[in-house]
Amino acid sequence: MAIGKSEVRHIARLANLDFSDEEYDRFTHQLNAILEYVAQLDRLDTSAIEATSHAGSETGPLREDAAGGSISQEEALRNAPEPGRGHFKVPRVIG
Secondary structure: OOOOOHHHHHHHOOOOOOOHHHHHHHHHHHHHHHHHHHHHHHOOOOOOOOEEEEEEEOOOOOOOOOOOOOOOHHHHHHHOOOOEEEOOOOOOOOO
């Protein structure tokens, strides 16, 4: 399954992106290389391979959750440039 330059332009438009003609050519080539690789993987015969949920059987060391010491709210806000009503006041991120 090959992807054409017009499809790459359509995808870019959906993502509100614009590229030069050279970039569209390069991305078309790269996407087709990726799709060809996926097609090769799809053609592999994996019927003799046992399914696994993950490659390794090792598990990480587990520890019991335990609450540790903490500092007071006043101490945490002591160096805040602009504390607001007991919280860190930060610039608005979303309009």
